[in-house]
Amino acid sequence: MKKLILFAIIIATNGILAQNTNVQSEVTTTVRTIKDSDGEKKVVKNEVTKEIQKIEVGDEKANSKDMEVVDTPVQVIKSTEVINPDGSRRTVHIDRSATYESEGKTLKLELDAQGYKLIGKEGKPSQLLRKTSTNAYFYVTKDKTAIAYFDTTGNLVLEWYDSKTDSATTSIFKKVQ
Template sequence: MKTIILGMVTFLFSVNIQAQNKNVKSEVKTTVTTVKSSDGQKKSIKTQEVKEIQKIELKDAESNALNKERKETPVEVTAITSITANGVTNIVDVDRSAYYDLNGEKYQVKLAESGYTIYQPNAEKAAVLRKTSNNNYIYSSKNKTSYGYFDANGNLVLESYDDKTDKITVETFVIIKK
């Protein structure tokens, strides 16, 4: 009985020791920016972690050859950026800070402590974007609150409910690519 249990435990641990079937490469880049002004020093720390995961596959997996060649497989790349400013850490999967066009006006979307801030062409604060738990955003300005998300092209799409017409209106901030 003791031998059987000991044999099973040995088998379970030996299975865990087998070669891994993924090639993982991780790189962390940290940038510290210190700004001196009349208010004192402000320090912001930007940490970017890039992780590359590639499955390892063999060309002839069923052959009896001793040394086998690897088959090229796609690499999954994930980048996570965390920015610490004024003691508040903000984790950003993709930084969407850019200039956007809506009805011929140029708006600037800037990364803020808890989401994004949208500025009008005259550099006046127009609205804020706050991230929700399902990777969408709540757009809040003086006159409206909307549901927003970034589409595959990087454009900011806002969906608002109009209670007078009982319909959803869609506005798209088109990203300005340089």
């Protein structure tokens, strides 16, 4: 009998303890259709935003069984999942898709299957950003390769190596949108 009562108490307290957070989740799905010589391809982008708030109870009021709920900070977690035409999936915790400018040059970044593609003035991809294992990217053009990363303010930093002068050149592209 003692075991049965103990078991009932454990089950009851687990039910009470499990409900100590409010979670609100929102998913925004964007489907982009790309038509080219190979046919029509669809790229699906799911942006998931979760708002998590811990529930804390205030002091008990005198002569009442009611307790006030104390406001606590809301933690917002955002992630983006890209589903490629071949069915492969990629999750990005910070989507850096935006427009960046530096010294009259404008770069527009968009997520793709392996990193980001940079869209030129004509609306066609011209360069690529490919993720490395050190939280940086390879910046690949037709004739050059550089290292790219995002600084703490969200700007895109490119570091080029010049073999003729044996030095590195840094370009900082500020986030516009």
